[in-house]
Amino acid sequence: MKLSENAVELARRHNKVVFRDGDRVVKVFNDAKPSADIFNEALNGARVEAVGLPVPSVLEVSRIEGGEFDGSWALANRYIPGRTLYEAWCDDPDNINTYLERLVDMQIKVQSVKAPLLNRQKDKLNRMISQTKGIIDATTRYDLHMRLDGMRVEDCVCHGDFIASNIIVGDDGNLSVCDWAHVTAGIPEVDAAMTYMLFHIEHKDLAEPYLDLFCKKADVAKQLVFYWLPVVAAAELSRGRKKQEEFLKSWIYVYDYE
Ligand SMILES: Nc1ncnc2c1ncn2[C@@H]1O[C@H](COP(=O)(O)OP(=O)(O)OP(=O)(O)O)[C@@H](O)[C@H]1O
Ligand SMILES: [Mg+2]
Structure with missing residues (x-):
């Protein structure tokens, strides 16, 4: 996925940065985070959505293309205003x-x-x-x-x-x-x-x-x-x-x- 120039930082932790990017929230992880954990978080999100809980929809797990975070794994969810x-x-x-x-x-x-x-x-x-x-x-x-x-x-x-x-x-x-x-x-x-x-x-x-x-x-x-x-x-x-x-x-x- 691509992170737009308008992405706004919401939170920064030791192993990731969380951005709002339009109607998405994108968590960008550093290399310390195993990719299996990121897919697991996405699967968890999809499973809890499937049982009817009020949660942001999972949109995508992929590597960031271009910019400062080029190549980093990222998880995108629907932004909830x-x-x-x-x-x-x-x-x-x-x-x-x-x-x-x-x-x-x-x-x-x-x-x-x-x-x-x-x-x-x-x-x-x-x-x-x-x-x-x-x-x-x-x-x-x-x-x-x-x-x-x-x-x-x-x-x-x-x-x-x-x-x-x-x-x-x-x-x-x-x-x-x-x-x-x-x-x-x-x-x-x-x-x-x-x-x-x-x-x-x-x-x-x-x-x-x-x-x-x-x-x-x-x-x-x-x-x-x-x-x-x-x-x-x-x-x-x-x-x-x-x-x-x-x-x-x-x-x-x-x-x-x-
Ligand atoms: N879908 C969303 N819609 C609106 N705001 C969100 C959404 N997802 C995350 N946020 C905002 O971003 C902040 C950080 O996101 P999140 O809680 O998922 O990451 P985290 O606390 O860094 O994760 P972890 O607990 O795994 O370290 C949230 O506290 C919330 O303010
Ligand atoms: Mg949190």
Whole structure:
């Protein structure tokens, strides 16, 4: 695909730059990103669209032709006019509870849909924990794998990165969800544990209000979400984010040996 001269940068991360280019959003990846991950993200997007969720349509995966990013792999999705739920709450902090409610309602709506063709949550978490050799010791990893072994089998759509910057409030007021790189078929409590952990990292004061609301609206015991915190914290450690390493390590113990 070609990136036009009018493309506007929306976000820049260590392994990609996200542009709006007319009616498309184009994520341009650097060489560090395996092309299989990019095709996987596109397939995830197509699968969640196929089960009827409000998501931006996947348009294309191809290499960029010409310009600064010539040869880089890129993923194009349909642009949804609006702003993120995160931007909306930053502009209107007095109504944070309303935004949290919208986030939780949307997360429960997404989780209520079944998508057995997605990658399995349990497999993905097991793989990620196996990748923490050198960060997490073998005994702790064993406990985490054991916990995953006992996970019940369900195929609810679990976004895996359900945060306010991945929710778009359209100009028509309707919500859509973007960024399906981490979606799996699994159990909702694990997905809620992931969001709770991400709130702890980015907006600590909202972590407990989020969990209260999720558990109330989904009628899920908090203990069931807490049960998965060691597993999601360990999985997050596999991403090699040094900044949060100490915090995440303090969450990974299944048993307290002291
Ligand atoms: N289809 C879309 N329509 C409108 N805005 C979008 C769309 N896709 C992405 N955006 C905007 O671009 C931002 C970054 O996109 P996205 O969340 O997909 O990437 P990311 O957060 O960098 O991904 P990852 O979590 O995989 O690192 C979003 O927060 C949102 O503001
Ligand atoms: Mg995102």
